[in-house]
Amino acid sequence: MQIVIISGMSGAGKSYALQTLEDTGYYCIDNLPSQLIEALIQTPQIANLERLAIGIDIRGGKASLKEIPETLARIRQLYPKTHLIYLYAQQDVIQKRYNETRRSHPLIHEEKELTKAIELEEKLLGFLAQQADWRVDTSQTNVYELGLLLRARLGETPLPNFSLMFQSFGYKHEAPSDSDFVFDVRCLPNPYWIPELRALTGRDSAIIDWLQQHPRVQQLYQGMRDFLELWMADPEACQRTYLTVSIGCTGGRHRSVYIAETLYQHFRQKLGACVLLRHRELNYFTPYQ
Template sequence: MSEHDEGGEQVSTGTPSETPAVPEAAIPELVIISGMSGAGRSTAAKCLEDLGWFVVDNLPPALIPTMVELGARSQGNVARIAVVVDVRGRRFFDNLRESLAELESKNVTRRIVFLESSDEALVRRFESVRRPHPLQGDGRIVDGIEAERDLLRELRGDADLVIDTSSLNVHELRAKMDASFAGEEEPELRATVMSFGFKYGLPVDADLVVDMRFLPNPHWVPELRQYTGQNEEVAAYVFNQPGAKEFLDRYAELLQLIAAGYRREGKRYVTIAVGCTGGKHRSVAMSEKLAARLASEGVETVIVHRDMGRE
């Protein structure tokens, strides 16, 4: 298409098909934030915004490739984009897979962060703010939660990072996001080592789960019962038991093998859940040692003690 300028010469106006291709080096990073309503999507998005990401809330998935292209043409001003995708649009997820396929064909580095929470925690949060669940309709809050879980099941399976916020406060969620996204350079692998108590349930965001209940329980030693696995005497008691040191050494070796596979598959985050009965002694002591071992091997590691403070 062309038109004449004042001197009579033709001036090309160009068409979208004639626009030069965007260099791959200019393509921004992309993070898609999704998950259960009430699980903390807004907090996660605000955290990335504070880290310098360009955040777009409630963007239809069909427009995600367009947003990435606009970022690529910003001459480096928009190098990292975070998009919050939720159920408010109801039909948004119909287009999501097509958009993800298009992004992959353009070599866009994209990650999916999924915010998870238990039904009990979600019900409590919706009741505390006296708001209905966006999918409950004329039913109950639990009906909306069930419908949303079903809608998001496939997306959760595709997520690169799943964060369970059931027992996290706002500050703890921000700390987990900071641990995953802060820093100038992207590490090869980031690990969260989480101690927990089996009697409080398995962490739903765990990639790997190990059981420390094969070791004697310091709870039954009166002088150790009041302390946690962070106490030197408790840790010494745990690691003086037959099999404790051997387990640490062999499991650390196994994690090296697993980590190499994760890197080959492009997985950047892993949550290792270490459990005992109450999540106070054995799992805490082992988590501390395991996290230190991973850190010494170059894996950026954050440690979380989910149930250590419970009575």
């Protein structure tokens, strides 16, 4: 059985994440105290499942949170394919979402102000963020995009031992905080200043041809590729299950898209289906395969 545990801050999209997993064949249970997880997976009805997703958060209580690391360690001994995913967002985004839905924060009874309740929750869950196999910042991700991201990363097949995602983004829309490596390609020639290229993206042949004419583009790409090949020569030695490599330019539509596409194509040929692609500002993910 493969187990996905979804945790994170309230208002960061955990319920939508579980709905996505349920649609892809997982049996999902939300708001389960950590003390009950081991008893749950040992019941015959659950033990015979192929895929199980469990949601845990601050609603289970502070005492429940403290036991999660030891519980996870014991579960992984029985089920090595157990993955912890942590969802979070910037505090102002969480606060806006609560104001829009008019729901009460789980810690509002301890901290009368919403901002302080969010800060306390983030502090209490900090250790889970550090131990997570994959951290997802949903600050700039809507429900639809979160579902696409989870489907692309987890898929509808057994979880891979290693997943590599190349992600393009624009610095003017803020850099993603859930990256393992971030490369800045704003030093490259910018096709935005060519009027006939401005409306295109780095996936269009005209942009590709224009960028390939510049030696600096190829030099930077080669340097990034060599670095990643050296660093990922043995993925298991890297101690990473999920690896996100983000490439940023100013607007996230031209240079970063081209570099991310080129790196994706190279590593996809080498590593296969575990390599994925996301263009954040284009709302594009590699189709599930």
